[in-house]
Structures are given as structure tokens and as C-alpha cells.
Amino acid sequence: MGHQLDPEFEPYFKLGISVTLVLYGFEDGHLKIYIQKITKNPYAGAWALPGVLIKPHEGLETKSKEIAQEAIGNGDVFLEQLNAFGKIYRHPVGRVIDIAFYGLINMQSDIHDQRKDKESKWVSVKKVPELAYDHNEIFTLSRQRLKRRLINRPIGFKLLPKEFTLNEMQQLYEQILGHPLDKRNFRKKLTKLKVLIAKGHEKNDGPGRKPRLFMFNEDRYSHYMEQGF
Amino acid sequence: MGHQLDPEFEPYFKLGISVTLVLYGFEDGHLKIYIQKITKNPYAGAWALPGVLIKPHEGLETKSKEIAQEAIGNGDVFLEQLNAFGKIYRHPVGRVIDIAFYGLINMQSDIHDQRKDKESKWVSVKKVPELAYDHNEIFTLSRQRLKRRLINRPIGFKLLPKEFTLNEMQQLYEQILGHPLDKRNFRKKLTKLKVLIAKGHEKNDGPGRKPRLFMFNEDRYSHYMEQGF
DNA sequence: TCAAAAGTGTTTCCCTTACACCCATGC
DNA sequence: GCATGGGTGTAAGGGAAACACTTTTGA
Numbered sequence: 380m381g382h383q384l385d386p387e388f389e390p391y392f393k394l395g396i397s398v399t400l401v402l403y404g405f406e407d408g409h410l411k412i413y414i415q416k417i418t419k420n421p422y423a424g425a426w427a428l429p430g431v432l433i434k435p436h437e438g439l440e441t442k443s444k445e446i447a448q449e450a451i452g453n454g455d456v457f458l459e460q461l462n463a464f465g466k467i468y469r470h471p472v473g474r475v476i477d478i479a480f481y482g483l484i485n486m487q488s489d490i491h492d493q494r495k496d497k498e499s500k501w502v503s504v505k506k507v508p509e510l511a512y513d514h515n516e517i518f519t520l521s522r523q524r525l526k527r528r529l530i531n532r533p534i535g536f537k538l539l540p541k542e543f544t545l546n547e548m549q550q551l552y553e554q555i556l557g558h559p560l561d562k563r564n565f566r567k568k569l570t571k572l573k574v575l576i577a578k579g580h581e582k583n584d585g586p587g588r589k590p591r592l593f594m595f596n597e598d599r600y601s602h603y604m605e606q607g608f
Numbered sequence: 609m610g611h612q613l614d615p616e617f618e619p620y621f622k623l624g625i626s627v628t629l630v631l632y633g634f635e636d637g638h639l640k641i642y643i644q645k646i647t648k649n650p651y652a653g654a655w656a657l658p659g660v661l662i663k664p665h666e667g668l669e670t671k672s673k674e675i676a677q678e679a680i681g682n683g684d685v686f687l688e689q690l691n692a693f694g695k696i697y698r699h700p701v702g703r704v705i706d707i708a709f710y711g712l713i714n715m716q717s718d719i720h721d722q723r724k725d726k727e728s729k730w731v732s733v734k735k736v737p738e739l740a741y742d743h744n745e746i747f748t749l750s751r752q753r754l755k756r757r758l759i760n761r762p763i764g765f766k767l768l769p770k771e772f773t774l775n776e777m778q779q780l781y782e783q784i785l786g787h788p789l790d791k792r793n794f795r796k797k798l799t800k801l802k803v804l805i806a807k808g809h810e811k812n813d814g815p816g817r818k819p820r821l822f823m824f825n826e827d828r829y830s831h832y833m834e835q836g837f
Numbered sequence: 838t839c840a841a842a843a844g845t846g847t848t849t850c851c852c853t854t855a856c857a858c859c860c861a862t863g864c
Numbered sequence: 865g866c867a868t869g870g871g872t873g874t875a876a877g878g879g880a881a882a883c884a885c886t887t888t889t890g891a
Contacts, residue, residue: 388701391661392624395617396705432620435703439694463692463707465668472617474664476625476707478692546870563872564854571852587869588861775843792845793881800879816842817888 395475398442399430399514400458401521402450404486404501405538408547410554411486412518413450415499417511421471425511428518429499432475443480450499451484452492457537458482459528461521464513477512481521483537504554529555531607533574536595542578544590545569572608574599624704627671628659628743629687630750631679633715633730634767637776639783640715641747642679644728646740650700654740657747658728661704672709679728680713681721686766687711688757690750695742706741710750712766733783758784760836762803765824771807773819774798801837803828 402413414426429446433439440458448454461479470477484490486501493499502508507518528534535551549565569575578592631642643655658675662668669687677683690708699706713719715730722728731737736747757763764780778794798804807821 385701388624388661390663392702393621393664394623394625394662395621396623396625432617433623434619435622436696438696439692439705460691462689463668465707467665467667473621476668476705478694478705544870561854561856562870563856566872568853583862583869585869586861586863586867588871590870773843790881790883791843792883795845797880812842812889814842815840815888815890817844819843 393474395432395470395473397430397432397470397475397477398439398446399428399477399479399517400443400446400450401428401461401479401481401518402447403481403483403504403521403525403538404490405551405554406486406501408550408554409503409505410538410551411501411503412507413499413501414507414510415450415494415497418497422511426508427511428514430477439478443482447482447484450494451490452494453484453489456482456484456489457534461517461524464517466513470512477517479517479521481524483525483534485538485540487540526555526557533572533595533600533603533608536600542581542592542594544581544592546590548593572599572603574603622703624661624699624702626659626661626699626704626706627668627675628657628706628708628746629672629675629679630657630690630708630710630747631676632710632712632733632750632754632767633719634780634783635715635730637779638732638734639767639780640730640732641736642728642730643736643739644679644723644726647726651740655737656740657743659706668707672711676711676713679723680719681723682713682718685711685713685718686763690746690753693742693746699741706746708746708750710753712754712763714767714769716769755784755786762801762824762829762832762837765829771810771821771823773810773821775819777822801828801832803832 404411404413413429415429417423417425417427429450431442431446433442439460443458443460444454444456447456447458458480459482461481464477464479467474504522507515509515510518525534529552535548535555538551539548545566546562548569549560549562552565553560574596575593576596578594580589581592583589633640633642642658644658646652646654646656658679660671660675662671668689672687672689673683673685676685676687687709688711690710693706693708696703733751736744738744739747754763758781764777764784767780768777774795777798778789778791781794782789803825804822805825807823809818810821812818
């Protein structure tokens with residue numbers, strides 16, 4: 380900033396702020412999140428969500444995109460702020476307030492680069508291990524938010540490939556909502572919303588009938604994104 | 609904290625964090641928020657939401673309660689975190705990240721003390737003036753959140769006096785939602801939810817029939833607060 | 838007796854839910 | 865031909881929305 384700090388304010392400008400990201404993807408019928416191993420002490424060797432401390436001149440949204448860029452080589456993905464986490468002794472180095480974001484990516488096209496500098500992996504949301512700091516708490520909150528958002532907005536598409544089958548989409552919804560859905564009712568609702576455009580048929584490797592492929596209708600999509608269902 | 613900061617982390621722990629509060633009340637059929645005049649430069653004389661910078665050992669929730677305590681002499685009110693606001697040049701003194709909360713109070717019983725040290729007032733949400741910093745943006749977001757919350761949770765009661773008439777309650781809902789409601793449908797819904805307990809009749813000063821008074825059913829209330837409608 | 842506010846039911850429509858069988862394909 | 869996954873329709877019930885008049889009271 381270049382400001383000379385007024386001494387009156389001096390005791391206040393001593394906090395750290397970190398930005399943490401819960402990145403969601405959908406692959407092989409499973410909802411997954413991205414985690415990485417911490418390389419530095421303290422907590423070296425522990426799994427954690429990607430995140431960094433910010434410097435005074437850095438912006439929150441910008442930084443969250445940078446985290447995505449480092450994780451998957453792509454900073455141009457859907458991100459939304461979750462909440463601030465301010466437990467007083469949260470970080471071992473000093474007082475840190477964490478601003479958490481969650482992001483939704485399409486694992487087929489949005490991952491441009493798997494990171495090399497740190498050990499990282501995508502884990503099913505059902506098998507998330509113990510994480511460092513209070514990251515399990517952040518993860519839990521992000522799941523609740525994702526569920527709420529899915530009910531009110533068509534964010535599901537962010538997690539699906541360009542072309543997808545209705546059964547894939549239903550699997551995704553079931554995993555986020557945490558309960559099974561009726562196939563016919565699910566399709567009826569989609570039909571009514573008119574958000575889908577039919578494409579051809581996919582080659583299916585296993586046995587069984589070839590599923591129909593769909594894309595989503597961008598116009599309708601952005602309409603519902605603003606207005607809600 | 610008493611920590612000696614590792615030099616590696618030194619450039620990071622230089623930010624300021626403020627907590628800001630949008631306090632809502634309902635009076636004379638109007639939804640209102642609490643604002644106060646800033647006494648110090650910069651921005652001296654401008655209206656703003658109540659808020660303060662925090663020190664490294666202070667907690668976010670604790671601080672938001674302290675702000676309520678200073679504003680209305682009562683820190684025991686409903687508060688919920690809104691969002692972090694991180695515009696880089698938001699604060700003239702240095703980089704400040706603001707964590708905003710909103711609160712709901714009953715103006716008849718929760719205001720124990722009107723603050724004396726600063727000029728302050730309650731203004732209708734329809735007449736909120738230009739505010740300092742980015743407080744108008746925070747206010748706007750808080751209104752959206754309040755609306756969303758009202759649809760899913762019975763938070764309306766937080767804003768009403770212990771005993772209230774159905775028309776008062778409907779007015780409140782209409783103001784938060786921003787559109788008129790049908791009187792009969794509104795009452796039908798309330799009846800079905802069984803959240804109300806009938807009390808006596810109020811003395812009405814003007815002309816017109818005496819309205820029935822109601823209290824809310826605490827058990828039902830907390831049930832819906834957890835589960836949603 | 839008039840003005841002002843409170844109170845009260847019915848109908849229609851649409852969305853939600855529950856539910857079971859046939860179709861295409863690969864092996 | 866059989867196992868595997870994909871696809872389809874109908875009926876019943878419940879909540880949402882539209883809609884207008886009567887009652888009580890104070891002046």
C-alpha cells in the first residue's frame with residue numbers, strides 16, 4: 380500500500396489472512412474434492428485443503444483463483460465465497476483468519492495441469508481423511524452450502540462434462556443431496572425446466588443400451604442462475 | 609498471542625480485520641437498520657454501519673456481539689455471519705478485510721440502552737442514505753440474505769415483539785420480501801405450521817376491530833430453525 | 838352511520854410423489 | 865438368450881395462488 384501507518388492503528392494491523400479452497404469435481408460417478416500434502420512444518424505430511432496466506436495488497440477473489448490455478452492449472456473456474464473462519468488459535472504461527480471459498484470444476488476439461496510441487500489427490504467426499512487446521516470443518520460447511528445451492532440454482536452443470544447422460548447427472552445430484560432420487564421424476568423435472576439439449580448417442584463399452592447425450596442450454600442456464608428455480 | 613513471529617511469515621501479518629454489523633429492527637410497520645455517524649477522520653460526519661477493527665486476540669463472533677452491546681446495550685441477540693469483503697483499497701488507513709454480520713432484534717425489548725457517545729439512528733431500509741466505506745454494498749447483501757433466510761427459516765419472530773398481531777407479522781414479511789402477500793393465504797400457512805399461540809385482544813387506539821394477539825410456540829420455532837420449513 | 842382495520846373459505850391448478858415394466862446392446 | 869444398463873407414463877395428494885365479503889370498533 381505504501382501507507383505509513385498511523386500509530387493509533389498500529390496494534391490492529393498484525394493479523395494474517397488466509398484463503399482456502401474446497402475444489403469439487405465429479406468423476407467415475409463420485410463427487411470428489413482436491414486435497415494436498417503440506418510440505419512445511421508445522422503439520423508437514425498432513426493432508427489439507429489448498430490455501431495460502433495473503434499479503435496486504437492481494438485480493439480475496441484473485442487469490443482464490445490463484446489457488447485454483449496452482450492446483451489444476453486453471454484459474455477460470457466457478458468459485459464462491461463460503462465464510463470466514465476465525466477461531467483464535469486456528470493457526471500455529473499467529474492469529475489467522477481464514478476466508479474459505481468453494482469451487483466447482485469439470486474434471487474432464489478444467490484440469491489443465493496436475494500440480495507437481497506437492498503431493499495432491501482427488502478423494503471421494505465419502506472418504507475425506509483427517510485434515511490439518513480446521514479444514515474438516517470448512518469441508519463440512521462447504522458440503523452443506525453445495526447442497527443448498529444445488530436445490531436453488533443449476534450449479535450441477537459446472538461439475539459435469541460438456542456432454543453427459545441423464546444417469547450421470549442423476550448420480551451427481553444424489554451424491555450432493557445425499558439421498559436417492561426417482562429416475563422418472565428427475566427426468567420429468569428436467570424436461571419441464573427445458574435446460575437440456577439432446578445430442579447423439581454415446582458408444583457404451585459395457586453391455587446395455589446406449590445412453591442419450593445432453594448438453595445444457597446456456598440461455599436457460601444463466602436465467603436460472605440469476606433467478607433461481 | 610505472545611508468539612515471536614517467524615521472519616518468513618513476517619510480510620503476511622500486516623493486515624487489519626474489521627467486523628461490521630447490519631442490525632435490523634421492525635417498528636411502526638417499517639423494517640429499519642441501525643446506523644451511526646463516524647466521529648473520527650477520515651470520513652468524519654458520514655453515516656456508516658457500526659463496526660470496529662479487531663486485535664489479534666479477539667474473536668469474530670465475540671466482537672460482533674460487542675458491537676451490538678455498544679449500539680443497543682445488549683449483546684445477546686441473533687447474529688449471523690454474512691460474508692467477507694476484501695476490496696483492496698476499502699479502508700483509507702491500510703488494507704482491511706471486513707467480516708460482515710447481520711443481526712435481528714426486537715425493538716421493543718432488546719434495546720436496553722441507546723448509545724450516547726455517537727450520533728446514531730434507526731432508518732427505514734427504504735431510506736438508507738449514502739454510507740461510508742463500502743457499507744452500502746454490505747447492506748444490500750444483507751437484505752438479500754435476510755430475504756432468503758426468511759423464506760427458509762422462521763427468523764421473522766426475532767424482529768417481532770413478544771406479542772404481535774397477524775397484520776404486523778404480515779407487514780414485516782412484505783417488507784422483507786419486497787412484495788405484497790395475500791392475507792388469507794398468509795394466515796392459512798401460519799395455521800398449518802402451528803407456530804402460533806393465541807393470546808387476548810389488544811386495545812386498539814384508532815378505529816377498527818381489535819386485533820387478536822399471538823405469541824410464537826418456542827418448541828415449533830426451534831424445530832423449524834434447525835430443519836427449515 | 839360511516840370509515841377503518843380485522844377476520845374468514847373455497848376452488849383451481851400445478852407440482853410432487855409413488856410406482857413397474859419394456860428396450861437396446863454386448864457377450 | 866441373458867445380463868446389464870437405459871428409457872418411459874399415470875394417478876393421487878398436497879401446497880400455492882387467486883379471489884370478496886362480513887365483522888368489529890371508535891369517532
